[in-house]
Amino acid sequence: MAVSGQNAWHGSCGAFTGEVAAEQLHDAGATWVLLGHSERRAFSHESNEYVAEKVRHAQDAGLAVLACVGETLAQREAGEALATVDEQMRAVAEHITTFGPRLVVAYEPVWAIGTGKTASPAEVQAVHAELRRWLGDFIGEHAAAGVRLVYGGSVTPANAAQLAAQPDVDGFLVGGASLRPADFVDIIWKGVKAHTEAAAERAERRRCLAAASLLGWPVSCKTYHCQPPESLL
Numbered sequence: 001m002a003v004s005g006q007n008a009w010h011g012s013c014g015a016f017t018g019e020v021a022a023e024q025l026h027d028a029g030a031t032w033v034l035l036g037h038s039e040r041r042a043f044s045h046e047s048n049e050y051v052a053e054k055v056r057h058a059q060d061a062g063l064a065v066l067a068c069v070g071e072t073l074a075q076r077e078a079g080e081a082l083a084t085v086d087e088q089m090r091a092v093a094e095h096i097t098t099f100g101p102r103l104v105v106a107y108e109p110v111w112a113i114g115t116g117k118t119a120s121p122a123e124v125q126a127v128h129a130e131l132r133r134w135l136g137d138f139i140g141e142h143a144a145a146g147v148r149l150v151y152g153g154s155v156t157p158a159n160a161a162q163l164a165a166q167p168d169v170d171g172f173l174v175g176g177a178s179l180r181p182a183d184f185v186d187i188i189w190k191g192v193k194a195h196t197e198a199a200a201e202r203a204e205r206r207r208c209l210a211a212a213s214l215l216g217w218p219v220s221c222k223t224y225h226c227q228p229p230e231s232l233l
Contacts (some may be wrong), residue, residue: 005025022058022062033063042110048090071111090134101146104171152173155175160187
């Protein structure tokens, strides 16, 4: 368990009344900070460049960062969802040198935050896969695999398992449901169970495909169980 700030100033301490410096959060014992949330982008008019500057400064101050990206309903309906998150991700990536455990990226479709609506598991996976692909091109596939991609659009006990089972969903950024203890605990357990089971299934599939390829055996795509040729039975 760790303590996080919900926002931080893009520069060092000084005469910036009302702002909280990353150094202040660090001195207070926080180890994480949430930056680029859609409400900050919308209500405080934080641009991609500004969010990126905040991410860089927070990391320089010793904080790990949970950086938020996501499209509006208008951008999704215009077919610009993937381009939007790519642009947001690019701004951050071009400003920092530290990826891996000290950077978590949260995909939060703006139209699904606090509305009761949620993106389908397939829609979430499509965006997460695009983010993983983009990061792979930018920092290499191995490094990109170490960046956690979490989902943050109206996660509930009802959809947690399906979302967590997606191959590129590494966790959740839970909003309103975190204020309801029973729901929050349910999301955690369902998410962990589904993610663990899905990861084990994918690992078994990889082992099976590798063995089948090596031995020249056919593979059942439904169960991923290797089936020896009849001549060997």
